[in-house]
Amino acid sequence: MARSSSSLLCLSLCLFALLSHTSQGRQQWQQGNECQLDRINAIEPDNRVQSEAGTIETWNPSHQQFQCAGVAIVRRTIEPNGLLLPSYSNTPQLIYIVQGRGHTGIMFPGCPETFEESQQSGQQQFQEGGSSQDQHQKVRTFREGDIIAIPAGVAHWCHNDGNEPVIAVTVHDTSSHLNQLDNNPRNFYLAGNPQDEFQESQQGGRLSRGQDERRKRRQGGSTSCNNLFCGLDSSFIAEAFNIDESLARKLQGENDNRGSIVRVEGQLEFVQPPRRIQEERQQQGGRGGRFQPLANGLEETFCSMRLKENIGDPSRADIFTPEAGRITTVNSHNLPVLRWIQLSAERGVLYNEAMRLPHWNLNANSIIYAIRGQARVQIVNENGNSVFDGELREGQVLTVPQNFAVVKRCESDRFEWVSFKTNDNAMVNSIAGRTSAIRAIPADVLANAWRVSPEEARRLKFNRQETHLASSRSQSFRAVA
Amino acid sequence: MARSSSSLLCLSLCLFALLSHTSQGRQQWQQGNECQLDRINAIEPDNRVQSEAGTIETWNPSHQQFQCAGVAIVRRTIEPNGLLLPSYSNTPQLIYIVQGRGHTGIMFPGCPETFEESQQSGQQQFQEGGSSQDQHQKVRTFREGDIIAIPAGVAHWCHNDGNEPVIAVTVHDTSSHLNQLDNNPRNFYLAGNPQDEFQESQQGGRLSRGQDERRKRRQGGSTSCNNLFCGLDSSFIAEAFNIDESLARKLQGENDNRGSIVRVEGQLEFVQPPRRIQEERQQQGGRGGRFQPLANGLEETFCSMRLKENIGDPSRADIFTPEAGRITTVNSHNLPVLRWIQLSAERGVLYNEAMRLPHWNLNANSIIYAIRGQARVQIVNENGNSVFDGELREGQVLTVPQNFAVVKRCESDRFEWVSFKTNDNAMVNSIAGRTSAIRAIPADVLANAWRVSPEEARRLKFNRQETHLASSRSQSFRAVA
């Protein structure tokens, strides 16, 4: 470890500093232009790219609602034993694992390779063709219900080691101040020959001429080589890696048609700790029982930073009403990396006919992905106009702009969703219920504001005892429309 | 209090975190476009909306100088016993109370209702039609000279409990990073049927076609219902509040023509502490004298955060020159909430013919509202061109862009103003006077820079002893022009 400790120290401090001093800064949509949010739709992905071992579906990022919210959405399905090739993006990402389990390697610059095979034959030998021992950075497991945070410019790969497809929904925060390019989501692949995920989807959208030409050039370029090495001279690559040019050309993956999700041949092998305590005991065997610390002190600060949090488990609920449902939130208080990337999330479940009480997002846009079931949702703008009044179904995405009022009601046995929020401490203000703005107002102010009797004002304030979720106990009040 | 303490804790921590980690981030006007500030004008409001108990006047936010500064300005006049209906905005606001006194309720999500009527009849009963006891969040008093800070998305109402109209000037920071929508100021009303305050004013401005259409739709929609409840189904509202639909429809205020400032019938009654110590003693009577703390620890951190500071009282002056005038500033050092909303303010008074010495705003735009009297003002851009040279009169607004040089001289008995600054620690660099940039430069550098004699250089540096304000003692040097 001592080999590179000084540069490590420097980089770790840099990263640590980033975490400590980041801002809430976020770009507005278009200065001087308008977010024309008179009509919002629940939409499904409109582009689909098939790979060898999975599919990538994207929502057209030039949809008005995504432009206004400053996000781009992707859903990836990785088949069992599929490997999502290593890549990084110009935007911070928040990933929700809808289904499945696997491993992900997230590579931080300058962090040590702390997962290493033990040295059975004395001195370590990593010369050309040397020992078969490997070492690499920490690999993390993930499972259904996990939120995973990936900072801008940080490369990562993913592998499905389970028996069912992994389904992951990713939000790219294109308006983040951490993205210093324009507001197009860009994926930089280190390997393979992947198609641009957002490429075709943009053709239908409102493209500036420049965009249009650029897209054409990309396609028309008929370049059969799309990863980062393709643009480098193979002799440069050979020199940089100290390898011969034939191997260098393999990095450019010219005739690789597998796409960005490839099938692993055999089993993917790498150094990893056992998943469970039991396995660990077996593995450690007679060697003393406790894992040896890999640490030089640095991994405990930045390099081993926690990047995921499970918000799918019912036991982790932050708000729970037995008849109505539950809500689980993750923000920079329980997952500190979110302070860096300025995003947070909420996972919710509503039971039959229960209601998420009307509220507005104080300081964030909210991008709802429907995981299961369907709900009726109403969204209201500043003029009191309904900009959405309809169904939100499994697999659809709906954007609720900052400050717009929203109410959801379950229309099936069970409605489940995850909301991505463009603030690391997204706040919600309820309109009805025990912690609502209405409850905070003196009854006489309410009576004068709405010209209701003092007794009606009190009913408005105190009839609803729940805070966020309410089951529809009295059928008489339900919608007929 | 314990009922909702866990969600309160969560929310309070969120808010507290916002305060601790906010940034200086602010949007530039239009990337790639220009702020054509060759000509700045002192302007008066160009739109006026009459309500039942007051008027709202707005300055057209598409004026070049407001677009560049990223602000929108509103002046509200609330007649005695008038109530400004509860609303929130997509921008942070800074309000200066030009005249009058009253109460304001500012509702923070999740904060407890700490103003509560005492329970005279044993257990609290807030079921439908139950006891007439009320409880609500803290209500704050305000008076002439107060600066009040309202974060984006936080709802508030206002009531005039004095004998003269309340006049309040509000700056909306539309370019704030806390506004994630576009740069239009938007007010979301919870009650009543208010007109869009910025609606008509924009018709004269440079509107994009999209804007124009949107405005038309708003008006043409002929919707007689504009508050947040109008866009929700009345059955949903009934269910959410657990009330019957007839009361739900009252929330939508369909036939309410009172506008956004309504007249309270009788006296507005709510729980409030006495205004003065004397009153308090009378009220507390034999009950021991000292107020009982309402606290559970949380209100002392976020929920009871100080949101106002009086900068009108002469005794609060930060800079004072008996013959010339005084300046009082409020920034995030003396009102910490300003660190969150990234604005600050300066209140100034100049006596007859006194001068605010030439200076530039280092890190902020400055929006001057003339409270009383008139002044001659000159503003200079980076090319040495005068972009404003004229009178600034009571009720007018003048924008001084960041870094532009500005000088003011009183042209009446007394000139009073308030400057809103787009930075929570706005800094000023004087060009003349004891703490000026000129004084900081070695005399020989001055002599060479301006080709003046060493003795003239010393006069430039040391002749003016005052720091910011100077009375014109020697009439000989006054302007003839």
Place this chain on the structure above:
Amino acid sequence: MARSSSSLLCLSLCLFALLSHTSQGRQQWQQGNECQLDRINAIEPDNRVQSEAGTIETWNPSHQQFQCAGVAIVRRTIEPNGLLLPSYSNTPQLIYIVQGRGHTGIMFPGCPETFEESQQSGQQQFQEGGSSQDQHQKVRTFREGDIIAIPAGVAHWCHNDGNEPVIAVTVHDTSSHLNQLDNNPRNFYLAGNPQDEFQESQQGGRLSRGQDERRKRRQGGSTSCNNLFCGLDSSFIAEAFNIDESLARKLQGENDNRGSIVRVEGQLEFVQPPRRIQEERQQQGGRGGRFQPLANGLEETFCSMRLKENIGDPSRADIFTPEAGRITTVNSHNLPVLRWIQLSAERGVLYNEAMRLPHWNLNANSIIYAIRGQARVQIVNENGNSVFDGELREGQVLTVPQNFAVVKRCESDRFEWVSFKTNDNAMVNSIAGRTSAIRAIPADVLANAWRVSPEEARRLKFNRQETHLASSRSQSFRAVA
């Protein structure tokens, strides 16, 4: 000092607060528009303004690559005994001293004049025509290899006191959130009659009509007076400085044709400590030897803040490979003011045929200025297309956008450069070498991603032992192209 200590305290605290709470916030290029970075060029300055004692060369700020990176570049050459007139800018600046030495005065508002001539004749007398003693703010020395940070709106002057021309390259961060105007670089001069440095250069560029007109007006205005005082009434100036109008008119410098860099007559005299310990001892003579502290406590916090760091000295290298070269970085960890202005820099040297290993900038754009020699550089975008593949020669500027991959190889005896980065903790992720992303990935993932054998995967990971710089030991792999 006590005279102005309260206002000083206030201002210093403000400035201190700025340092503590600043953000990473930075504007994207153009929301909704695109950075068309399909082709990047190495470019030379395209505008040149001759002054009496120096020249100012600028790169057209409307070049696509500068617009995208949000910067403007200037190179100033100051002849011996030349004085750059005091000015400030609407953007933070980072200056690299390519050659020469001199003094600079950087004037912070409200900071005391701590360089003062001693009072030989009892009481200090600074009335008109009084004693010849002078006092001014701290003056700093600079020399080749220094990085100097100037915050937005802070005025400064520069003097060449050496025997060779001072050559200084400055990057203006026009996209900084600290610039609240548009993204044009603007210099506000306090003296002289300087031409607009960016004026003519913009004529060739893609100007909006508004820009074009504005530029014309500037020129056509045929104003022979360009400094800040020109836009003020001379009677106002006279009153502000308490001087007569004839001296006031001298401040407007109407017939001054010397430009912004003027020749000092004789020697520039000001209070300054000796440069070396030896000189100090001589000067102090019998007076005790140790310098007396000038402090009142304030200069030790903000007013005496360190604003420069030498990154030219080889001994200060952060990365050093004897056969290949060295890299020295300066960021907010070793120069805290950079946290305020959100920029950092890297100084590099490559020896003959050595290579800066391929890498990407994780969180910053990088603007490379070639100081000496030439290199072959390749830059790759997210589609694997080469957007630059060519020579970078002494005096040219090349922009590497965030996340784009880049590799440099020295093509002369020695290639030296300085890179300005748009983040105060710019991070780099290597693609090859010991701390690279490739090394962080398990070998089996590499094998599957690139369809190479396990043994080839290990060669990719472990063949290159260096971290950032590599000499080309084996000639066989070099480029033929």
